[in-house]
Amino acid sequence: MLAQLAKQHALGDMIVVKPTYGTYDEHHFLVNLIDDEFDPSIKHINPCITVQKFMPNLKIEGEYSFIIYNNHISHSVLKLPSSLAHSLHSIYGRISQLVTPCDEDILAVQKILDSILHLTGEKVHKCRIDMIRCEKTQKLLLFELALGDPIQYLHLLSDEQQKRAINHFIDSTLIHLS
Numbered sequence: 001m002l003a004q005l006a007k008q009h010a011l012g013d014m015i016v017v018k019p020t021y022g023t024y025d026e027h028h029f030l031v032n033l034i035d036d037e038f039d040p041s042i043k044h045i046n047p048c049i050t051v052q053k054f055m056p057n058l059k060i061e062g063e064y065s066f067i068i069y070n071n072h073i074s075h076s077v078l079k080l081p082s083s084l085a086h087s088l089h090s091i092y093g094r095i096s097q098l099v100t101p102c103d104e105d106i107l108a109v110q111k112i113l114d115s116i117l118h119l120t121g122e123k124v125h126k127c128r129i130d131m132i133r134c135e136k137t138q139k140l141l142l143f144e145l146a147l148g149d150p151i152q153y154l155h156l157l158s159d160e161q162q163k164r165a166i167n168h169f170i171d172s173t174l175i176h177l178s
Helices: 002-008 040-044 103-120 159-173
Strands: 014-019 029-032 049-053 063-069 072-080 095-099 126-133 140-147
Touching: 002 014, 002 049, 063 103, 063 159, 072 103, 072 159, 103 126, 103 140
Parallel strands: none
Antiparallel strands: 014 029, 014 049, 063 072, 063 126, 072 095, 126 140
């Protein structure tokens, strides 16, 4: 069934199978469709699964997380998986480092924020935008949009950067009464 889905949607021979709703990359499986030996616990993902193309650049360059407060980038982090896993969660050995995005990457994030505003009529007050660079175009692609996510990577910031990020967050949550 997984091979049929992958072929139908042109996902390639390497796919990621995971619960549609989950936390901490729990029950995420990297499946090589050429190799018929599947982890038997994959059968226990219940009730809904998500099947997505495995993006090799995830293991090469990693994934970028942009922390957004009050519709602006507060800070950004590059997450690199451990050599043993495809998962990008710290409990599986992932490394996170603070990075300064280039202008083109900032523009890609701004396009997402503009799209959210266009679709909802609301600015984003707090979210995390995860992106991965496309191997072919070298442009960042939206990987995950996490609204209200508790992981803010504040521990990677200097004291001054933490204060600024917290102030951005507080400003984004203030209710302005008319």
